[in-house]
Amino acid sequence: MIKLDDISKSYGGRELFSHFSAEFPEHRVSCILGASGVGKTTLINIAAGLVPPDGGRVVFETDGKERALRGSYVFQEHRLLPWLDVHDNLDLVLKNAKKPDGAFFTKDERNELIRRQLALVGLEDYELANINELSGGMVQRVALCRAFLYPSEVLFLDEPFKELDPKLKDELYETFFRAYENDSTKRTVLFVTHDISEALRLADTIYVLSGLPAEIAGKFDRRDYDEGLADRIKELI
Amino acid sequence: MDKKLSGGAFALWRRRILIVIFWTAVWEIAYLLIGRDIYFPSPVSVVTTFFRLLTEQKSWAVIGWSLYRTLFAVALSAVLGVIFGIAGGLNRTVYDFINPLMVILKSTPVVSVIIIAIIWFRSTDVPIFSGFLMCFPIVFTGTVAGVRSADPKLVEMSRFYGVRRTDMLKALYFPSAKPYINASVISAIGICWKAVAAAEVLSMPRLSIGANLFFAKTSLDPALLFAWTAVIILLSFVFETVYAKVSGYDKT
Numbered sequence: 001m002i003k004l005d006d007i008s009k010s011y012g013g014r015e016l017f018s019h020f021s022a023e024f025p026e027h028r029v030s031c032i033l034g035a036s037g038v039g040k041t042t043l044i045n046i047a048a049g050l051v052p053p054d055g056g057r058v059v060f061e062t063d064g065k066e067r068a069l070r071g072s073y074v075f076q077e078h079r080l081l082p083w084l085d086v087h088d089n090l091d092l093v094l095k096n097a098k099k100p101d102g103a104f105f106t107k108d109e110r111n112e113l114i115r116r117q118l119a120l121v122g123l124e125d126y127e128l129a130n131i132n133e134l135s136g137g138m139v140q141r142v143a144l145c146r147a148f149l150y151p152s153e154v155l156f157l158d159e160p161f162k163e164l165d166p167k168l169k170d171e172l173y174e175t176f177f178r179a180y181e182n183d184s185t186k187r188t189v190l191f192v193t194h195d196i197s198e199a200l201r202l203a204d205t206i207y208v209l210s211g212l213p214a215e216i217a218g219k220f221d222r223r224d225y226d227e228g229l230a231d232r233i234k235e236l237i
Numbered sequence: 238m239d240k241k242l243s244g245g246a247f248a249l250w251r252r253r254i255l256i257v258i259f260w261t262a263v264w265e266i267a268y269l270l271i272g273r274d275i276y277f278p279s280p281v282s283v284v285t286t287f288f289r290l291l292t293e294q295k296s297w298a299v300i301g302w303s304l305y306r307t308l309f310a311v312a313l314s315a316v317l318g319v320i321f322g323i324a325g326g327l328n329r330t331v332y333d334f335i336n337p338l339m340v341i342l343k344s345t346p347v348v349s350v351i352i353i354a355i356i357w358f359r360s361t362d363v364p365i366f367s368g369f370l371m372c373f374p375i376v377f378t379g380t381v382a383g384v385r386s387a388d389p390k391l392v393e394m395s396r397f398y399g400v401r402r403t404d405m406l407k408a409l410y411f412p413s414a415k416p417y418i419n420a421s422v423i424s425a426i427g428i429c430w431k432a433v434a435a436a437e438v439l440s441m442p443r444l445s446i447g448a449n450l451f452f453a454k455t456s457l458d459p460a461l462l463f464a465w466t467a468v469i470i471l472l473s474f475v476f477e478t479v480y481a482k483v484s485g486y487d488k489t
Contacts, residue, residue: 079394083412093398
């Protein structure tokens with residue numbers, strides 16, 4: 001579980017969050033949905049430890065015990081090194097990663113993991129391709145692949161499908177589900193989006209964020225999903 | 238397509254040749270106007286002297302020694318400049334410690350460096366030391382700028398995924414800094430030739446282009462002076478071009 005406890009954060013005199021608290025359950029896909037500028041990226045970056053809050057704290061718990069967070073992240077941009085090929089980009093994050101038993105991966109293990117994960121996202125033929133040779137959808141698939149490849153307990157996604165056309169988005173959603181279903185660790189996923197249909201498609205639970213400072217204006221579980229939900233969410237945003 | 242390309246290349250070469258002819262004509266006119274070989278030699282006498290130099294075995298020993306001094310100074314500046322530049326680019330404290338030295342070195346007249354070096358070193362090592370001190374700040378500053386140009390988003394990603402510092406250096410910082418390093422090394426090559434020649438004139442190693450420049454002056458032979466200067470210009474141009482080709486740096 002990721003607990004945001006009494007979080008406050010201001011940027012340039014704008015108070016984005018004031019005593020904000022939320023809990024995102026383990027092994028579930030949670031979505032923070034909100035309009036542009038409401039502070040979604042700031043919130044996910046606070047949760048991931050990339051941005052320090054002005055007040056409050058982030059707690060990460062597994063099986064009821066507080067632990068140091070080990071996360072992977074799919075950013076808005078692919079953030080792959082353009083001068084390395086697909087394999088080396090993926091290998092870069094695995095080299096210093098530890099297996100559950102605390103040992104480092106051997107080179108053969110890393111190669112095998114990379115091959116398997118690339119096959120899962122349909123990029124097995126592009127292992128040695130340069131990043132510049134890949135299309136926008138393909139590079140985001142590599143970024144997704146990197147996030148699932150890295151041994152983490154939490155996966156953060158910050159609108160990674162934002163710049164893609166609807167057809168590519170559909171392909172990426174399928175890729176995401178395939179990787180998520182095949183993920184043996186069944187990670188806790190926290191993603192942010194402004195796209196209601198994306199949230200309804202991917203999330204087990206949607207947290208609607210609105211206001212300044214931002215509050216959770218609504219929380220919807222997958223079992224609550226119905227035809228009118230998109231309109232109700234629109235009103236909340 | 239091929240025809241078009243070769244036509245374009247032909248036009249480029251024709252333009253270059255015309256530019257050379259134009260400046261040679263300007264030189265010849267200046268020579269005719271001045272009318273005294275002792276002040277200003279004709280292009281014909283300089284070219285003749287230049288080719289005569291190339292036929293003499295001793296000239297090649299002279300060129301070889303000056304080449305060695307220049308390349309040694311450039312290589313030393315490049316290696317140490319990159320090492321300290323990366324350290325300074327990554328660590329503000331290291332930069333703050335080294336930078337005052339670089340500021341002083343950049344503003345120090347090359348003759349001051351040479352005269353101090355003459356006191357400290359053997360005559361053959363003075364040009365190496367002077368060339369190094371002139372070039373090291375250039376490579377250092379270029380490398381620092383290159384390391385700092387690394388995309389902060391890639392840095393953030395690498396840190397988030399716990400990438401080792403050494404891997405970040407190899408995979409992120411060094412490739413980001415490479416164009417800056419190459420540009421600074423190319424400009425260091427040109428400056429080093431000038432610094433080494435000046436140091437050779439003052440420290441007078443037996444086999445050196447600088448000493449030959451000095452002899453040309455004392456024997457009132459401006460054609461020889463111009464010819465040795467042409468050797469320096471040519472060598473500097475050749476090494477800049479070779480380095481740019483080898484490193485894949487686009488000089489244009």
